[in-house]
Amino acid sequence: MSPVSASYNGVVVVAPVTIPYRRYAQHDAHWFLAKAVAGLRDAAGLATDDIDGLAVSSFTLFPDTAVGLTQHLGLTPRFLEHVPMGGASAVVQLRRAARAVQAGDASIVACVAGDTNRVDSFRQNLANFSRFARDAVYPVGAGGPNASFALLTAYYMRVYGAKAADFGKLCVAQRDNAQTYPYALIRKPLTLDEYLTARLVADPLRLFDCVMPCAGAEGFLVMREQDARGRGLPFARILGSIERHNAYPEDPIQMRGGWAMDRDDLYAQAGVGPADMDFLQAYDDYPVITVMQLEDLGFCPKGEGADFVRRNSFTAKGSLPLNTSGGQLSAGQAGAAGGHLGMVEAIRQLTRQTLSAPIPDARIGLVSGFGMINYDRGICTGAAILAASEA
Amino acid sequence: MSPSRSPPKNPVLKTREPTVPPGLRSRAALRLTAAACEGRLELQRCRACSAFQYPPREACTQCLSTRLEWTECDGVGELISETILHHSNEPYFRERVPLRVGLVRLDVGVTIVAHVDGACAPAPARIRLAAHLDKSGQAALVAHPPEGPTDMTTSQTHRDMTCDPRGRKILVTDGKSETGEALVKAFIAAGADKVWAGVAEPWKDATAIDKLAQLEGVTTVPLDVTDARSVEALSGLIGGKVDILVNNAEFHRHKPVGARGVETARAEMDVNYLGLLRLIESFGPALKFRAADGPNGACAWVNILSVYALSALPSQATFTASKAAAFAASQALRADMMGVGIRVMNVFPGPIDDAWNQTVPPPKLAPSALAAAVVASLKAGVEDVYPGDVAQDILARWRESAKVLERELADQ
CATH class of the missing domain: 3.40.50.720 (NAD(P)-binding Rossmann-like Domain)
Known part of the structure; x- marks a missing residue:
């Protein structure tokens, strides 16, 4: 098919930045986002005023949004986006920023996401996450995302025959990947046996299926290729991207995401297919959603995700390197920065600036995002294909 | 059956203080509570296209009409997935884990996150959803076996939603x-x-x-x-x-x-x-x-x-x-x-x-x-x-x- 969306030619991503994660923090979200913006400025050798576009994602910025953050940080952008899309925010920020740069509405867009994590802020965020969550989910046991993903996982296992060990293989591989990533909060080696015998949190989910909330931030810059070259910045290209919200509302339970609606367009934009990917940075707060992304992004047919997991290996040198900085399951989930973890890792891999183990000869990779369990399922999905500058 | 009487109280021990589940609701969702106060399950239905919907909304999810009404529903459907919560973020539920929670698909075409009666067969299973009042006084939806609550309905969840005189x-x-x-x-x-x-x-x-x-x-x-x-x-x-x-x-x-x-x-x-x-x-x-x-x-x-x-x-x-x-x-x-x-x-x-x-x-x-x-x-x-x-x-x-x-x- 011919692509629906126009090309992203001439726009690139640079300056992968991580503000180190911590389990709990005393600072506000503004502190982490300030560190991210400053980190981007310094990594690219810019003056603050060179940043004329800003995209922000955060759950704990309340009562502020991106608007309040401009005055808080003394920024005067001519392009401003608040992207409240949870784990899909990184892909969506990239898309918004790239089009703004292409159109000349901004020259350099700082894309940042970050959250604080006070000792009690996670519970309060859950209780008021959305109107539907407040009315119809949280009062039913207050299990939070553990409960929501337990229901999806139990159904997936029953209908498609996936086993706990299949999900465990992903978790163990990601923990192996985390060994070399300095910012991962959980680097203690994990065995499959430890995974399978960990305490039950929400049947069938056990401890190592569940992401750990933390504080931290991530960021990257979007600019014209000629500007990146002029400043001598290593960059990655954008070969294609998609987003979709509230896909398949008629499905009784979520067994597929919006990726399945749009993946043909994604690959048509990029002129490549899933087999050409040198890595996948998937959204992984719970392993079942990683398996769904493998299916919906075309790495294998629906229902064959578990078999795909059994036939492949997922470390940096594996047959499909997956979440090579450990994923959220090892690094931690810094709130709305959860989806940025994979985006920033992809940019690092493709620009040869890795902190974790490098993927040999990585040229093209896929970054996928998933966000916002508004009621019973994740609403926002997105994906982008990035390529090394020489690719 | 529920306990016929409590053991004598030890006056030296601390009396457990009451906690309640989260009680905040949107105005639309309070209509669910209003029906539950009289023991009825009512769901929102569009007067323009007749579609049922849940959770309560301000407009029809099928045709965007704002002409919505509340209609009694028999609650018949299927338990399509379930979990046992061993953890909760709220003190009220922490005192009550393990808790059985499920996803229910009603025959009228809506998916509902619900408490699950211990007497229900494992998913997938036919169920009948009922609206009770929880300790916060708000509607709580519970999947019961098709015949409704039975003698096997023993859970503390159910006892907390009712005021059975037995043993009191x-x-x-x-x-x-x-x-x-x-x-x-x-x-x-x-x-x-x-x-x-x-x-x-x-x-x-x-x-x-x-x-x-x-x-x-x-x-x-x-x-x-x-x-x-x-x-x-x-x-x-x-x-x-x-x-x-x-x-x-x-x-x-x-x-x-x-x-x-x-x-x-x-x-x-x-x-x-x-x-x-x-x-x-x-x-x-x-x-x-x-x-x-x-x-x-x-x-x-x-x-x-x-x-x-x-x-x-x-x-x-x-x-x-x-x-x-x-x-x-x-x-x-x-x-x-x-x-x-x-x-x-x-x-x-x-x-x-x-x-x-x-x-x-x-x-x-x-x-x-x-x-x-x-x-x-x-x-x-x-x-x-x-x-x-x-x-x-x-x-x-x-x-x-x-x-x-x-x-x-x-x-x-």
Whole structure:
């Protein structure tokens, strides 16, 4: 098919930045986002005023949004986006920023996401996450995302025959990947046996299926290729991207995401297919959603995700390197920065600036995002294909 | 079955303090609660395209129409997935894990996150969804087996959403009245651990008191709701043990306005309205303190009101005014008790077949029917009860048009 969306030619991503994660923090979200913006400025050798576009994602910025953050940080952008899309925010920020740069509405867009994590802020965020969550989910046991993903996982296992060990293989591989990533909060080696015998949190989910909330931030810059070259910045290209919200509302339970609606367009934009990917940075707060992304992004047919997991290996040198900085399951989930973890890792891999183990000869990779369990399922999905500058 | 009685309380240990589940709801979602208060499951339905939807919304998810109505639903569907929560983020649920929670797909085409009755077969399984009230006073949707709650429905979740008299200690005010005696007998038959029958003016009818005292499990206690010292004295004796208080005392005359009835009105107010206030002051604090006191802790406050509390019956003007006043006080009591999870259940009967309604033509509600409705409603966990044909008729007409009902009651 011919692509629906126009090309992203001439726009690139640079300056992968991580503000180190911590389990709990005393600072506000503004502190982490300030560190991210400053980190981007310094990594690219810019003056603050060179940043004329800003995209922000955060759950704990309340009562502020991106608007309040401009005055808080003394920024005067001519392009401003608040992207409240949870784990899909990184892909969506990239898309918004790239089009703004292409159109000349901004020259350099700082894309940042970050959250604080006070000792009690996670519970309060859950209780008021959305109107539907407040009315119809949280009062039913207050299990939070553990409960929501337990229901999806139990159904997936029953209908498609996936086993706990299949999900465990992903978790163990990601923990192996985390060994070399300095910012991962959980680097203690994990065995499959430890995974399978960990305490039950929400049947069938056990401890190592569940992401750990933390504080931290991530960021990257979007600019014209000629500007990146002029400043001598290593960059990655954008070969294609998609987003979709509230896909398949008629499905009784979520067994597929919006990726399945749009993946043909994604690959048509990029002129490549899933087999050409040198890595996948998937959204992984719970392993079942990683398996769904493998299916919906075309790495294998629906229902064959578990078999795909059994036939492949997922470390940096594996047959499909997956979440090579450990994923959220090892690094931690810094709130709305959860989806940025994979985006920033992809940019690092493709620009040869890795902190974790490098993927040999990585040229093209896929970054996928998933966000916002508004009621019973994740609403926002997105994906982008990035390529090394020489690719 | 639920425990028949609690083990003796160890007075040295801390009494567990009440917690309640999250109670904040959108205005639309409160309609679910309004139906659950009467034991019905209602869902939002589009008047333009007939689609059901859940959670409650401001517009139709199929056609964007804002013409939405609430429609009774049979709750039939399938449990499509389930989990056992071993962890919760809220103190109320942390005290109650492991908790069975599931995703239910109703046959009308909506997916619902629901509590799951322990008697349901493992997913996938046919179920019937019901709306109960949880300890915060809000609707809680529970998947039961297709035949509804069964004897196997043993979970604490279910017990916390209902006020089963079984195993509980109950105070009935004015126990020697015809309704009082019926209530006392019904509670004993329902497995109450103990029933105190409050009696005032013992010189009036000594044989009725003797009859009560001879019932197994019943203790008569002096209680005059018009005397603050009497109420306070009884509260000092048993206030820390009462699990369910049934405010049944009633002073009832048939007086229109303008009939030199001010002293009658004062007496009606003294029993029916001020009596309630005295009970609240003396028994309320201890009841609230014991709202989580073991599996059979304090759970409910029942007021026997009158369906004419909704709209005055001019031929019994002062009586219905006193019931309306008590209704208003009960709503304030409910708002207060909601914070700790004590259910305030209001009963709105039509004319009761007792001595004071001797000249009222049938249909009238037998005291035993009133008592049966109270027990059944406590077991079901509802909040508002309209027992009998007259009450149902007046309620329906009041909902249809309060003004039309006012005109029609004018000459009754």
